[in-house]
Amino acid sequence: MNNIHFYKYQGTGNDFIIMDNRNGEYDWLTEEQVNELCDRRFGIGADGLMLLNKSEDYDFAMKYYNADGREGTMCGNGGRCLVAFAHKMGVGDGNFYFIAVDGEHAATIDGDSWVNLKMKDVDTVEHGPLYYYLNTGSPHFVKYVEDVQAVDVFNEGRGIRYNDRFAAEGTNVNFVQKFEDGIFVRTYERGVEDETYSCGTGVTAAALTFAGKEEKTYTVPVQTLGGQLEVKFTKTGERTFENIWLCGPATLVFEGNISK
Numbered sequence: 001m002n003n004i005h006f007y008k009y010q011g012t013g014n015d016f017i018i019m020d021n022r023n024g025e026y027d028w029l030t031e032e033q034v035n036e037l038c039d040r041r042f043g044i045g046a047d048g049l050m051l052l053n054k055s056e057d058y059d060f061a062m063k064y065y066n067a068d069g070r071e072g073t074m075c076g077n078g079g080r081c082l083v084a085f086a087h088k089m090g091v092g093d094g095n096f097y098f099i100a101v102d103g104e105h106a107a108t109i110d111g112d113s114w115v116n117l118k119m120k121d122v123d124t125v126e127h128g129p130l131y132y133y134l135n136t137g138s139p140h141f142v143k144y145v146e147d148v149q150a151v152d153v154f155n156e157g158r159g160i161r162y163n164d165r166f167a168a169e170g171t172n173v174n175f176v177q178k179f180e181d182g183i184f185v186r187t188y189e190r191g192v193e194d195e196t197y198s199c200g201t202g203v204t205a206a207a208l209t210f211a212g213k214e215e216k217t218y219t220v221p222v223q224t225l226g227g228q229l230e231v232k233f234t235k236t237g238e239r240t241f242e243n244i245w246l247c248g249p250a251t252l253v254f255e256g257n258i259s260k
């Protein structure tokens, strides 16, 4: 049995197990063990697990696994939590530059737990009759609804995630309600295969679709079940967006040891 020293973080209720793997101490971890650690009854419990890995060219490298144990695509809330953890470990000077599965990311931390994460540019948005489909580091199906609290997110989200078009690769599914000054987003997350309290790449995708036609810089407040986030970006064309920042809290809940 090997001891694992882990840190539990959450970003607006999207929660993660994080391990410091800069010396390769946890390279032996298997997908099955990740799934067991993320189990909310038989393990620590989390939406995902991340390794803080060493990098020659960046402050660190991010490795992300969904709760199902499989390596995931980019995780926005996870990236923000990993920056807060790296800061706690004494990495960087408050400004960070790291590498993740979807490329390079810049980030800044205000105090100990408000993290601003630069997301990848978006240059294509599919706009159907009642939906949008775009990739903000992970794939997102975005549907606007009258009353987001009335949506059966699990069943409706699952139905879209496993439909003929998306069954093979999967997609995350976001239900969005517009308000005067922002949006409320609920998400069915691929790889968790359930609703999560918040999804960073999902919130980002929803905020981009909320922008008006004007090509300018926007700041969109986004409410989730787990708290408030803010997405800032510049709309550069009908379906193109740059300088996208996902901003919000990233908090250490507890740390502990477990044997695997």
Ligand SMILES: N[C@H](CCC[C@H](N)C(=O)O)C(=O)O
Pocket (backbone or CB within 6 Å): 014, 047, 048, 066, 072, 073, 074, 075, 076, 077, 078, 138, 139, 171, 172, 189, 190, 191, 192, 198, 199, 200, 201, 202
């Ligand atoms: N489950 C997502 C990855 C994590 C996304 C979410 N936790 C976020 O904050 O972006 C997927 O497989 O596409």
